[in-house]
Amino acid sequence: xxxxxxxxxxxxxxxxxxxxxxxxxxxxxxxxxxxxxxxxxxxxxxxxxxxxxxxxxxxxxxxxxxxxxxxxxxxxxxxxxxxxxxxxxxxxxxxxxxxxxxxxxxxxxxxxxxxxxxxxxxxxxxxxxxxxxxxxxxxxxxxxxxxxxxxxxxxxxxxxxxxxxxxxxxxxxxxxxxxxxxxxxxxxxxxxxxxxxxxxxxxxxxxxxxxxxxxxxxxxxxxxxxxxxxxxxxxxxxxxxxxxxxxxxxxxxxxxxxxxxxxxxxxxxxxxxxxxxxxxxxxxxxxxxxxxxxxxxxxxxxxxxxxxxxxxxxxxxxxxxxxxxxxxxxxxxxxxxxxxxxxxxxxxxxxxxxxxxxxxxxxxxxxxxxxxxxxxxxxxxxxxxxxxxxxxxxxxxxxxxxxxxxxxxxxxxxxxxxxxxxxxxxxxxxxxxxxxxxxxxxxxxxxxxxxxxxxxxxxxxxxxxxxxxxxxxxxxxxxxxxxxxxxxxxxxxxxxxxxxxxxxxxxxxxxxxxxxxxxxxxxxxxxxxxxxxxxxxxxxxxxxxxxxxxxxxxxxxxxxxxxxxxxxxxxxxxxxxxxxxxxxxxxxxxxxxxxxxxxxxxxxxxxxxxxxxxxxxxxxxxxxxxxxxxxxxxxxxxxxxxxxxxxxxxxxxxxxxxxxxxxxxxxxxxxxxxxxxxxxxxxxxxxxxxxxxxxxxxxxxxxxxxxxxxxxxxxxxxxxxxxxxxxxxxxxxxxxxxxxxxxxxxxxxxxxxxxxxxxxxxxxxxxxxxxxxxxxxx
Amino acid sequence: xxxxxxxxxxxxxxxxxxxxxxxxxxxxxxxxxxxxxxxxxxxxxxxxxxxxxxxxxxxxxxxxxxxxxxxxxxxxxxxxxxxxxxxxxxxxxxxxxxxxxxxxxxxxxxxxxxxxxxxxxxxxxxxxxxxxxxxxxxxxxxxxxxxxxxxxxxxxxxxxxxxxxxxx
Ligand code: SF4
Numbered sequence: 001x002x003x004x005x006x007x008x009x010x011x012x013x014x015x016x017x018x019x020x021x022x023x024x025x026x027x028x029x030x031x032x033x034x035x036x037x038x039x040x041x042x043x044x045x046x047x048x049x050x051x052x053x054x055x056x057x058x059x060x061x062x063x064x065x066x067x068x069x070x071x072x073x074x075x076x077x078x079x080x081x082x083x084x085x086x087x088x089x090x091x092x093x094x095x096x097x098x099x100x101x102x103x104x105x106x107x108x109x110x111x112x113x114x115x116x117x118x119x120x121x122x123x124x125x126x127x128x129x130x131x132x133x134x135x136x137x138x139x140x141x142x143x144x145x146x147x148x149x150x151x152x153x154x155x156x157x158x159x160x161x162x163x164x165x166x167x168x169x170x171x172x173x174x175x176x177x178x179x180x181x182x183x184x185x186x187x188x189x190x191x192x193x194x195x196x197x198x199x200x201x202x203x204x205x206x207x208x209x210x211x212x213x214x215x216x217x218x219x220x221x222x223x224x225x226x227x228x229x230x231x232x233x234x235x236x237x238x239x240x241x242x243x244x245x246x247x248x249x250x251x252x253x254x255x256x257x258x259x260x261x262x263x264x265x266x267x268x269x270x271x272x273x274x275x276x277x278x279x280x281x282x283x284x285x286x287x288x289x290x291x292x293x294x295x296x297x298x299x300x301x302x303x304x305x306x307x308x309x310x311x312x313x314x315x316x317x318x319x320x321x322x323x324x325x326x327x328x329x330x331x332x333x334x335x336x337x338x339x340x341x342x343x344x345x346x347x348x349x350x351x352x353x354x355x356x357x358x359x360x361x362x363x364x365x366x367x368x369x370x371x372x373x374x375x376x377x378x379x380x381x382x383x384x385x386x387x388x389x390x391x392x393x394x395x396x397x398x399x400x401x402x403x404x405x406x407x408x409x410x411x412x413x414x415x416x417x418x419x420x421x422x423x424x425x426x427x428x429x430x431x432x433x434x435x436x437x438x439x440x441x442x443x444x445x446x447x448x449x450x451x452x453x454x455x456x457x458x459x460x461x462x463x464x465x466x467x468x469x470x471x472x473x474x475x476x477x478x479x480x481x482x483x484x485x486x487x488x489x490x491x492x493x494x495x496x497x498x499x500x501x502x503x504x505x506x507x508x509x510x511x512x513x514x515x516x517x518x519x520x521x522x523x524x525x526x527x528x529x530x531x532x533x534x535x536x537x538x539x540x541x542x543x544x545x546x547x548x549x550x551x552x553x554x555x556x557x558x559x560x561x562x563x564x565x566x567x568x569x570x571x572x573x574x575x576x577x578x579x580x581x582x583x584x585x586x587x588x589x590x591x592x593x594x595x596x597x598x599x600x601x602x603x604x605x606x607x608x609x610x611x612x613x614x615x616x617x618x619x620x621x622x623x624x625x626x627x628x629x630x631x632x633x634x635x636x637x638x639x640x641x642x643x644x645x646x647x648x649x650x651x652x653x654x655x656x657x658x659x660x661x662x663x664x665x666x667x668x669x670x671x672x673x674x675x676x677x678x679x680x681x682x683x684x685x686x687x688x689x690x691x692x693x694x695x696x697x698x699x700x701x702x703x704x705x706x707x708x709x710x711x712x713x714x715x716x717x718x719x720x721x722x723x724x725x726x727x728x729x730x731x732x733x734x735x736x737x738x739x740x741x742x743x744x745x746x747x748x749x750x751x752x753x754x755x756x757x758x759x760x761x762x763x764x765x766x767x768x769x770x771x772x773x774x775x776x777x778x
Numbered sequence: 779x780x781x782x783x784x785x786x787x788x789x790x791x792x793x794x795x796x797x798x799x800x801x802x803x804x805x806x807x808x809x810x811x812x813x814x815x816x817x818x819x820x821x822x823x824x825x826x827x828x829x830x831x832x833x834x835x836x837x838x839x840x841x842x843x844x845x846x847x848x849x850x851x852x853x854x855x856x857x858x859x860x861x862x863x864x865x866x867x868x869x870x871x872x873x874x875x876x877x878x879x880x881x882x883x884x885x886x887x888x889x890x891x892x893x894x895x896x897x898x899x900x901x902x903x904x905x906x907x908x909x910x911x912x913x914x915x916x917x918x919x920x921x922x923x924x925x926x927x928x929x930x931x932x933x934x935x936x937x938x939x940x941x942x943x944x945x946x
């Protein structure tokens with residue numbers, strides 16, 4: 001694969017962090033904040049999202065029929081439909097249309113004005129038209145800035161998001177040499193308006209994209225804020241709309257949820273300034289700026305008297321072409337994993353919600369055309385896997401985008417699938433023997449060694465724990481770090497976890513196992529029962545299996561002990577069996593077959609406990625997320641549901657116990673207003689599990705303040721990797737900046753805790769460590 | 779109900795910094811005259827008893843559209859929830875007249891103000907059935923932040939006024 005080396009990738013990311021990052025972060029995070037606010041204020045948001053998704057599912061299902069329906073409708077309106085197989089096909093067709101509608105003077109260049117369209121970016125339409133001697137001007141201001149700067153879009157909605165105002169001013173002053181140099185956005189915009197206004201009025205052909213195409217009426221919907229799409233569509237007498245076949249929806253009423261949600265998800269506006277629904281050719285008279293003194297209504301025969309208005313044939317001067325682009329989409333439709341990508345309405349919410357995107361923008365987190373979380377699906381589908389492989393690893397699987405996406409696409413899953421496919425396409429490497437012994441995975445040789453190492457972290461941890469402290473000492477030694485960096489890409493600046501000789505499972509066994517736990521739990525409930533007898537409280541009657549995830553079991557054993565003590569104090573006896581890995585680590589590396597096998601093993605190991613009505617309690621949110629989200633794809637439906645319904649995050653579980661009458665005084669409580677900064681965890685937030693932890697902290701006498709930074713930036717193995725280390729720190733600093741003034745900082749996730757400890761240079765425990773009887777690290 | 783809808787419409791327009799006036803049809807001409815900046819172009823109003831002021835040029839030439847500072851057009855209906863007006867593509871040029879001049883004055887019948895997007899889509903569907911199948915939902919003023927800050931009136935109007943004609 002002609003992919004960048006680690007060092008090249010690291011250099012590129014560092015460069016983007018410095019040059020484009022600040023402008024991207026300012027815009028993307030502001031859009032994301034507005035989206036969240038607007039989503040929060042929309043009562044029927046969930047039903048809108050559900051409707052939108054259902055319409056897309058149905059439309060993609062019926063796609064071949066819809067293409068025929070729209071062809072009939074557009075032809076009946078007096079326009080033409082062309083289905084293009086690929087970029088070359090589409091470009092050739094558009095060039096023909098433009099040349100056929102060029103200026104009367106054969107020697108003059110035909111001219112085209114365009115409104116923003118990612119689909120035309122996908123096929124490099126501008127280059128193709130220019131190669132034919134056609135003059136092309138972008139009229140969306142962002143796109144035009146890029147055209148002047150000879151740059152490429154860095155965001156699917158705000159293409160020039162990475163360029164700051166002073167940079168635009170410099171660019172324009174140099175290029176257009178105005179009498180008074182441009183400075184303000186107002187001056188720049190005025191200039192653009194006048195300059196582009198003239199070009200639009202002189203153009204021979206207007207080209208637009210389409211946000212949606214209504215099949216049964218032949219209506220194209222254009223969603224914009226500027227008004228340029230309207231001008232491009234209705235000013236020249238020839239209009240070409242280029243749209244991917246996935247933009248088709250069956251009927252006008254299907255458009256409603258999309259009109260309602262697209263601006264909310266894209267920019268957080270309730271609705272866009274202009275939602276243009278055209279069933280071209282339209283009745284609107286064309287504007288002939290070469291004949292300025294003719295009344296506009298005199299152009300088309302039979303139009304001035306208005307008789308054509310109602311029969312749908314439009315102004316006779318008008319010509320309309322709908323170019324429907326396939327370019328890999330039919331294959332995506334057949335691909336069970338990539339099909340969902342076609343539901344995407346290109347709102348960019350996944351980009352805005354992504355912490356890594358906010359730092360590097362679409363030039364880092366993007367392929368040939370598309371950028372952001374869903375770009376992996378698009379690039380793999382329309383440009384091929386190599387384009388997706390370039391940036392796919394920038395998705396850390398945090399799932400922020402899952403809540404943002406208006407059509408509920410499981411974007412991280414698409415990223416995992418493509419990562420898996422990329423892994424499989426690699427050639428075997430000579431270093432494979434290095435990790436072979438440590439990697440009981442079911443992957444074929446040849447995948448990235450670092451990925452294979454992290455994907456098998458459970459085995460690595462077991463070995464390291466068995467050999468601790470020697471393994472820790474070794475791992476910290478300079479020469480070993482250099483080897484780890486060279487072979488596995490583990491950045492030497494990152495602290496490695498320190499493995500404990502005695503695992504949580506060992507500790508629990510030595511302590512007397514479940515028999516002792518039961519005694520302790522019964523002791524606590526007796527005390528509670530005595531208290532309850534006085535005030536009539538309820539009894540708690542449950543049993544818990546605490547899941548010893550790799551990190552809790554071998555590295556942060558203390559948080560495991562704290563969880564055990566907390567549960568016992570609330571009257572719940574605990575078991576801590578030696579359980580298989582959840583598959584989370586393998587999934588992060590795109591090793592789906594390995595994860596699949598691990599999921600089955602874990603389910604098998606837990607089946608009896610589930611049957612016996614025991615609750616599975618999980619400390620690490622990412623492991624819980626695997627069970628609650630990804631297992632749906634890995635286990636039979638019944639098994640998946642059984643485990644999902646029987647498993648809980650530790651603080652969510654404590655919340656449930658307290659709600660059911662357990663006594664918070666059995667825990668370490670604050671004085672009622674003890675401030676604590678709490679960072680939940682990306683995946684935990686997607687599972688709506690931030691609130692229970694906050695509630696528990698509150699009922700135990702703390703005053704938690706939650707962070708609103710997108711992510712800690714480390715997201716497991718991601719932050720260990722040499723090429724991503726600096727990006728991980730850049731993201732982490734935004735979080736650290738929010739919590740650094742707090743005396744106590746707690747975090748639910750392993751990576752979040754590690755990252756914060758590095759950045760804040762102090763202890764960042766799990767909330768359960770704060771709550772456990774005896775308190776933190778006692 | 780109607781009173782509520784109108785109130786909601788007015789508040790939405792206020793949030794969008796769009797002017798709002800409610801007048802009797804017979805007074806429309808006079809009120810429009812106080813709002814327009816000349817030169818002004820327009821499309822004639824299909825509402826009973828309402829007419830454009832004399833100074834507004836209908837059936838304009840291309841040059842007149844380009845030079846105009848105000849475009850006055852009827853709109854098919856309006857959506858109170860979002861402060862949206864539905865501009866139709868008609869043979870007498872409502873679409874370019876509403877788009878090119880810097881100020882758009884949209885005139886709508888009070889009975890044409892519907893409460894929410896769903897009701898708007900019902901009206902839209904009725905229009906489509908009758909062959910009026912090219913419509914723009916215009917909400918507020920044309921805007922862009924592409925030059926680094928929010929600026930209004932890029933390609934579309936930077937000022938918008940809505941006049942609601944009271945039902946008799
Ligand atoms: S995947 Fe979802 S959030 Fe991302 S651009 Fe597409 S529709 Fe928007």
